[in-house]
Amino acid sequence: MSSTTYCTKCKRTPHPGSQFKKCSRCRMAAYCSKKCQMVHWDVHGEICVPCSPNEVWGIRITVKNSNSTRTWKPLEYFQHELLSSNHPIFSRGESCPVTKRVGVPLIIYSTRLHGEGGTAGLNETSGKPRLRVEDSDGFAPPSWQKCEGPGECIVVREDGKPLTRELLEALYSFIVDLMAYPGITNEAWASWQGLLAPSVWQMYARKYYQAQNNAGRLGFDDFFPLVD
Known part of the structure; x- marks a missing residue:
């Protein structure tokens, strides 16, 4: 699962030269928006461990x-x-x-x-x-x-x-x-x-x-x- 190029939830790519923010706890998942992060939490939360x-x-x-x-x-x-x-x-x-x-x-x-x-x-x-x-x-x-x-x-x-x-x-x-x-x-x-x-x-x-x-x-x- 890529954590730097694509949004973990919607698979959207960031604008050239920018990156999506990583999950502050596990540093594995990345999200294009707060909405994607919140919606995806029920799935990601199970493996959100450093x-x-x-x-x-x-x-x-x-x-x-x-x-x-x-x-x-x-x-x-x-x-x-x-x-x-x-x-x-x-x-x-x-x-x-x-x-x-x-x-x-x-x-x-x-x-x-x-x-x-x-x-x-x-x-x-x-x-x-x-x-x-x-x-x-x-x-x-x-x-x-x-x-x-x-x-x-x-x-x-x-x-x-x-x-x-x-x-x-x-x-x-x-x-x-x-x-x-x-x-x-x-x-x-x-x-x-x-x-x-x-x-x-x-x-x-x-x-x-x-x-x-x-x-x-x-x-x-x-x-x-x-x-x-």
């Missing part, structure tokens, strides 16, 4: 013990988490090939698979297309397909940008749509490799954010790749 250069915001995907997947809402499972540079995600986490191909390089860390133990049965998440699928065939590695699930997971951006819950939700939705494309397994259709491109993801994200914004959901302002 961070050191060795810390970055990631997302913890929590466990819920419900077997129903019909009402699965990703955002309800996502919690902001401030991660230090010595967190095991940076040494034992795994790259997410599909998100990397589309321009959002993510690292995912499973508390069960990577050494912490943790709660079993991530039913809602393990029962749906996950972030950790291969870009070759759309399948998760065998270790991620265990019936008891990978437990709670932590996700962080490999490029060092803070990861927002809204962006992660949009990525989940994007992967769900990708998994429904018949070209993954049916040779009669064009290969799905053509869909693993930044332009395809950005068009999808733009429409997704707009739909959520129209539904009145906070945090889903206009999608802009250099900021989100």
Whole structure:
């Protein structure tokens, strides 16, 4: 998320030679007006914490013990988490090939698979297309397909940008749509490799954010790749 060139809320750019004021507390977000800052506070306030250069915001995907997947809402499972540079995600986490191909390089860390133990049965998440699928065939590695699930997971951006819950939700939705494309397994259709491109993801994200914004959901302002 850019904090010097664009307004964090509306993505507006400042006049040449000027800069928008940064949030006085965290120094990460920047706003073109007091109005944008006030409207955006309900979203930004959750991560408005001074961070050191060795810390970055990631997302913890929590466990819920419900077997129903019909009402699965990703955002309800996502919690902001401030991660230090010595967190095991940076040494034992795994790259997410599909998100990397589309321009959002993510690292995912499973508390069960990577050494912490943790709660079993991530039913809602393990029962749906996950972030950790291969870009070759759309399948998760065998270790991620265990019936008891990978437990709670932590996700962080490999490029060092803070990861927002809204962006992660949009990525989940994007992967769900990708998994429904018949070209993954049916040779009669064009290969799905053509869909693993930044332009395809950005068009999808733009429409997704707009739909959520129209539904009145906070945090889903206009999608802009250099900021989100």
